[in-house]
Amino acid sequence: MQTRQVDVAIIGAGTAGMGAYRAALAHTRSVVVVESGPYGTTCARVGCMPSKLLIAAAEAAHAAAHAGPFGIRVPSVTIDGAAVMQRVRSERDRFVGFVTDTVDQWPAEHRLRGRAHFVDEHTLQVDGADGALQLEARRIVIAAGSHPQVPPAWRDAVGERLIVSDDVFGWTTLPASVAVLGAGVIALELAQALHRLGVRVRMYARGNRVGPLTDPVLQVRSRQTFDQVMPLTLNASDLQLRREGDQVIVQSGADEQRFDWVLAAAGRRPNVDALQLHNTRLPLDAQGVPLFNRRSAQVGDSHVFIAGDASDELALLHEAADEGRIAGDNAGRFPDVRVRPRRAPLAVVFSDPQIMIAGQSHAQLVAEGVDFETGEVSFTDQGRSRVMLKNQGALHVYAERSSGRFLGAEMLGPAAEHIGHLLAWSVQRGDTVQQMLDSPFYHPVIEEGLRTALRNLQRALRMGPPPIERCLDCGPGA
Amino acid sequence: MQTRQVDVAIIGAGTAGMGAYRAALAHTRSVVVVESGPYGTTCARVGCMPSKLLIAAAEAAHAAAHAGPFGIRVPSVTIDGAAVMQRVRSERDRFVGFVTDTVDQWPAEHRLRGRAHFVDEHTLQVDGADGALQLEARRIVIAAGSHPQVPPAWRDAVGERLIVSDDVFGWTTLPASVAVLGAGVIALELAQALHRLGVRVRMYARGNRVGPLTDPVLQVRSRQTFDQVMPLTLNASDLQLRREGDQVIVQSGADEQRFDWVLAAAGRRPNVDALQLHNTRLPLDAQGVPLFNRRSAQVGDSHVFIAGDASDELALLHEAADEGRIAGDNAGRFPDVRVRPRRAPLAVVFSDPQIMIAGQSHAQLVAEGVDFETGEVSFTDQGRSRVMLKNQGALHVYAERSSGRFLGAEMLGPAAEHIGHLLAWSVQRGDTVQQMLDSPFYHPVIEEGLRTALRNLQRALRMGPPPIERCLDCGPGA
Numbered sequence: 025m026q027t028r029q030v031d032v033a034i035i036g037a038g039t040a041g042m043g044a045y046r047a048a049l050a051h052t053r054s055v056v057v058v059e060s061g062p063y064g065t066t067c068a069r070v071g072c073m074p075s076k077l078l079i080a081a082a083e084a085a086h087a088a089a090h091a092g093p094f095g096i097r098v099p100s101v102t103i104d105g106a107a108v109m110q111r112v113r114s115e116r117d118r119f120v121g122f123v124t125d126t127v128d129q130w131p132a133e134h135r136l137r138g139r140a141h142f143v144d145e146h147t148l149q150v151d152g153a154d155g156a157l158q159l160e161a162r163r164i165v166i167a168a169g170s171h172p173q174v175p176p177a178w179r180d181a182v183g184e185r186l187i188v189s190d191d192v193f194g195w196t197t198l199p200a201s202v203a204v205l206g207a208g209v210i211a212l213e214l215a216q217a218l219h220r221l222g223v224r225v226r227m228y229a230r231g232n233r234v235g236p237l238t239d240p241v242l243q244v245r246s247r248q249t250f251d252q253v254m255p256l257t258l259n260a261s262d263l264q265l266r267r268e269g270d271q272v273i274v275q276s277g278a279d280e281q282r283f284d285w286v287l288a289a290a291g292r293r294p295n296v297d298a299l300q301l302h303n304t305r306l307p308l309d310a311q312g313v314p315l316f317n318r319r320s321a322q323v324g325d326s327h328v329f330i331a332g333d334a335s336d337e338l339a340l341l342h343e344a345a346d347e348g349r350i351a352g353d354n355a356g357r358f359p360d361v362r363v364r365p366r367r368a369p370l371a372v373v374f375s376d377p378q379i380m381i382a383g384q385s386h387a388q389l390v391a392e393g394v395d396f397e398t399g400e401v402s403f404t405d406q407g408r409s410r411v412m413l414k415n416q417g418a419l420h421v422y423a424e425r426s427s428g429r430f431l432g433a434e435m436l437g438p439a440a441e442h443i444g445h446l447l448a449w450s451v452q453r454g455d456t457v458q459q460m461l462d463s464p465f466y467h468p469v470i471e472e473g474l475r476t477a478l479r480n481l482q483r484a485l486r487m488g489p490p491p492i493e494r495c496l497d498c499g500p501g502a
Numbered sequence: 503m504q505t506r507q508v509d510v511a512i513i514g515a516g517t518a519g520m521g522a523y524r525a526a527l528a529h530t531r532s533v534v535v536v537e538s539g540p541y542g543t544t545c546a547r548v549g550c551m552p553s554k555l556l557i558a559a560a561e562a563a564h565a566a567a568h569a570g571p572f573g574i575r576v577p578s579v580t581i582d583g584a585a586v587m588q589r590v591r592s593e594r595d596r597f598v599g600f601v602t603d604t605v606d607q608w609p610a611e612h613r614l615r616g617r618a619h620f621v622d623e624h625t626l627q628v629d630g631a632d633g634a635l636q637l638e639a640r641r642i643v644i645a646a647g648s649h650p651q652v653p654p655a656w657r658d659a660v661g662e663r664l665i666v667s668d669d670v671f672g673w674t675t676l677p678a679s680v681a682v683l684g685a686g687v688i689a690l691e692l693a694q695a696l697h698r699l700g701v702r703v704r705m706y707a708r709g710n711r712v713g714p715l716t717d718p719v720l721q722v723r724s725r726q727t728f729d730q731v732m733p734l735t736l737n738a739s740d741l742q743l744r745r746e747g748d749q750v751i752v753q754s755g756a757d758e759q760r761f762d763w764v765l766a767a768a769g770r771r772p773n774v775d776a777l778q779l780h781n782t783r784l785p786l787d788a789q790g791v792p793l794f795n796r797r798s799a800q801v802g803d804s805h806v807f808i809a810g811d812a813s814d815e816l817a818l819l820h821e822a823a824d825e826g827r828i829a830g831d832n833a834g835r836f837p838d839v840r841v842r843p844r845r846a847p848l849a850v851v852f853s854d855p856q857i858m859i860a861g862q863s864h865a866q867l868v869a870e871g872v873d874f875e876t877g878e879v880s881f882t883d884q885g886r887s888r889v890m891l892k893n894q895g896a897l898h899v900y901a902e903r904s905s906g907r908f909l910g911a912e913m914l915g916p917a918a919e920h921i922g923h924l925l926a927w928s929v930q931r932g933d934t935v936q937q938m939l940d941s942p943f944y945h946p947v948i949e950e951g952l953r954t955a956l957r958n959l960q961r962a963l964r965m966g967p968p969p970i971e972r973c974l975d976c977g978p979g980a
Contacts, residue, residue, distance in 0.1 A: 091562040365940070446923055446924055466848050467550055
C-alpha cells in the first residue's frame with residue numbers, strides 16, 4: 025500500500041475541516057484534508073441554508089394568506105411546489121458553489137478523496153477510488169461531521185418511504201403528505217415550513233416536549249403554541265410504522281394516519297463509527313465519541329483534535345467554524361497547544377414564533393445550582409408585536425441574585441434571532457441588568473418587551489413589588 | 503383673575519410631561535400639569551404608533567404582491583382602504599386609551615386644562631374654558647411638544663387640500679392620490695406606506711437628500727434606492743402649488759401633476775411661540791427655543807426645565823421619556839439640580855429598506871474632527887438577506903483609529919431596527935471593534951453582514967489589505 029507522511033491530516037472538508045485547514049496552514053504547508061463525500065458543507069448542502077430558503081417560501085405563503093386582518097384582500101394563494109423547490113435548490117447550489125470554489129483553489133496535494141479510518145494513533149488508511157493509501161500524520165484533526173440518526177426499526181418497517189432532512193432538499197416538488205417524527209429543532213423548522221406550504225403534515229413527539237426550551241414555563245408555552253399552529257401528536261412513544269403500497273401508516277395509540285413519506289428527525293449522530301477509533305488509545309465516551317477540551321479541541325493529551333458536529337457538542341455552524349480554527353491552529357502548533365476563549369452561547373430556531381436560548385439556559389442554571397432570579401414578559405400585548413400581529417410568545421431573562429449580572433435568557437416570540445444576539449452579546453460582556461436597562465430602547469420596537477422583562481428582573485432582584493411599569497405609548501406588554 | 507401657587511408647573515401632558523409629572527411627584531405633591539389639547543401623546547395619537555400600524559398594512563400588501571419569486575402564486579391583492587384605516591384607527595385608539603387611562607388616574611388638582619403662557623419667570627397665565635387662571639410656580643417644566651411645520655404659502659395656495667401627517671390618521675379610507683412634500687423621516691415612512699397601499703404617491707424633495715443618513719456614500723445609496731421603490735422628484739426647490747377644484751396641481755420645473763391631497767411633511771416645529779417666552783429673561787436660540795443643558799434639562803441656570811419635542815433636540819419618544827424624567831426630577835429637587843447620563847444615540851426609520859443611525863453619525867464624527875476609520879458591507883449578496891429577498895442596502899461602521907473603539911454606524915438595509923440596538927448598546931458600553939468580533943454571530947443571520955463590516959473596519963484600522971474574508975456558507979456578502 026502506498027504511504028504518505030504529513031504534519032497535519034484533517035478528516036472532513038466541512039465547515040470545521042475547512043476552518044482547521046486554514047488555521048493549520050499558518051504553521052505548516054504539509055497539510056492534507058481527507059473527504060469521502062461531496063464537497064460543500066452540511067450547512068450549505070442540507071442544513072442552515074436550504075432550510076432557511078424553504079422557510080422563506082413558507083413565510084411568504086403564510087403572510088399572503090394572513091393579510092386579511094390588515095385590510096388586505098387576498099382571495100387565493102397557490103403554492104407552486106415545483107417553483108418553491110426550484111428556488112430552494114438553485115439558491116442552495118449557489119451557496120454550495122462558494123464552498124466548492126474555495127476547496128477547488130486548494131493545492132491538489134492538500135486534497136485527498138476517500139474514506140479514512142484509524143490504523144493507530146498516527147496512521148490513517150484512506151480508501152479511495154484508486155485503491156488504499158496509508159497516511160502517516162504527526163497530528164490529526166477529526167472533523168468528520170454528522171449524519172441524521174434513523175432507528176433501524178423504522179427503516180425496516182417502511183423502506184425508502186422513510187426520509188431524512190437531507191432528502192427534503194433534493195425534492196423537485198412538494199409531496200402531498202409527510203409525517204415528521206421528532207420535535208427537535210430540525211423537526212420543528214421543517215414540519216412548520218411544509219405545513220405552511222400546503223403539505224399535509226403531522227409532527228409526532230415521543231414525549232411532550234416541543235423544541236429546545238428548558239424553562240418549564242416556556243416549554244409548556246412552546247408546546248401549546250405549536251399545537252395550535254400545526255397538527256401535533258404528543259407522547260407518541262408507542263409509535264408504529266407500517267408500509268402500505270407507496271404509503272406509510274403511522275399508528276400512535278388508537279390513532280392511525282396515512283402519509284406519503286415519513287421524515288425521521290430524531291437528531292444527528294457524529295460520524296465517528298467508521299473511524300475505527302478502537303484502533304487507538306484515545307479516550308472515548310459511552311457513545312464512542314472522543315473526549316476533548318472544548319477550549320483547545322484537544323482529545324485527551326494527545327496529538328488528535330476534534331471539531332464540529334463530530335464532537336457531538338454543539339451542532340451549530342458558528343461553533344463548528346470556531347472549533348475548526350482552534351483545532352487546526354493547535355494541530356499546527358502542537359505540542360504548544362493553546363486554549364482559546366469561546367463565545368457566549370446562542371441557539372436559534374427559525375420557527376414562527378422563533379425560539380432562542382442566549383447565554384446559560386434555565387436547565388444549566390439549575391444544574392449548576394446558581395442562585396438566580398427570573399424576569400418575564402409576554403408578547404401577547406407587547407405594542408409593536410401587536411401592531412405587526414406577531415404578538416405570540418414570551419421571554420424569560422435570568423440574572424445572578426448576588427451580583428445582578430445577566431446570565432442568560434430563553435424566548436419564544438417575534439424577532440428572537442435578533443433579541444438573541446443583543447442578549448448573547450450582553451452575556452459575553454458580563455453586563456449587569458442595570459447596564460442593560462441604561463442602554464437605548466427605541467420605540468416602538470420588540471426590544472421594548474425585553475426592557476419590560478429586564479425591569480421585572482431588576483424588581484425581582486430587589487425583592488420588590490410585582491411589576492406595574494410599562495411603556496406608556498405601546499400597551500401593557502411593552 | 504384667580505391665582506394659584508404650586509411648587510412645580512408642567513406645561514404639556516405628553517410623553518415628556520407625563521414623565522416629568524411622575525418624577526416631580528417624588529419630591530412634592532404640589533404639582534400641576536397644564537394641557538391645552540387632547541390627552542394622549544403625540545407618539546400614540548399621531549406619531550409612532552399609527553404610522554407603524556399603517557406601515558404594517560403596507561408591508562402585508564407588499565409581501566402578498568411579491569410572493570411570486572418564492573414560488574407562491576397570488577393572482578390578486580386588493581387594498582380595502584376602509585378596512586386598513588379601520589384597523590389603524592381602532593388600534594391607535596387602544597394605545598391612546600392606555601395614556602388617557604393613566605392621566606385620568608391623576609388627582610383632579612394635578613390636572614389643569616387650558617393654554618399656558620409666561621407672564622414672567624414664575625407666573626403662567628392659563629386660559630381655559632371657564633376663564634383665565636394665574637399660576638405662580640416655583641419651578642416650571644416646558645414639555646409643550648411640537649406641531650407639523652407648514653409654509654404659509656402652501657396653505658394659501660391650496661387651502662384645506664393641504665394636510666399634515668396628523669390628518670392621515672383621521673382618514674376613514676385611503677385617497678386616490680397624495681403628493682408628499684418633504685423627504686425626511688415622516689415623509690419617507692408615510693409616502694412609501696401609502697404607495698404600497700395603492701395610493702398614487704409622489705414624494706417631492708427640495709434637494710437631493712432622501713432620509714436622514716449623513717454618510718455621503720449611504721446618502722447616495724438611499725436616494726437611488728427610494729427612487730426605485732416609489733415615484734420621487736428630487737431638487738424640487740422651485741415647487742409651485744395650485745388649487746384646481748378639489749384637486750391640487752404640483753408643478754416642479756416643466757412637470758405638472760395632479761393630486762387629491764398635498765401632505766406637507768417639512769418637519770415639526772416646537773410649540774414655544776404661544777408660550778410668550780419674551781416675557782421672561784430665559785436664554786433663547788435664534789428660533790426662540792430655550793437654551794438648555796441636555797444632561798440636566800435646565801434652561802440656563804434658571805428654575806425652568808425643558809423636555810421632549812419642545813426642546814427641538816431629538817424628537818424621539820425614548821429621548822422625550824428620559825428628558826421628561828430628568829426635567830421633572832430636577833424641577834422637583836431644584837435648586838439641587840443633578841446631571842444625568844444620557845443613552846447612546848439611536849434613530850430608526852421604518853421604511854423598506856429600513857434606515858438607522860447608531861452612536862455618532864458620520865457627520866458628527868467629521869464635524870468633531872474625530873480620526874476614525876470606516877468598515878463597509880453591502881447587503882446585496884448577504885446570505886440571509888438574499889434568502890429572504892431583503893438583500894438591499896449597505897452598512898457603514900465607524901471606529902476611532904487610535905483606540906479601535908467603536909463609535910457609531912449608519913445603515914440602509916434589512917432589520918436595521920435590530921442591528922441598530924445591537925450597535926447602540928456597543929457604543930453605550932464603549933466596546934472595541936475586537937470585542938464585538940469576539941461576540942457570537944449566529945448563522946444564517948443578517949448580523950453576519952455586520953460581522954463582515956466589522957472585519958473590514960478592523961482591517962482598515964490595521965491599514966491591512968483589502969477585505970477577502972467572508973462567511974463560507976452564506977455568500978460573499980455575509
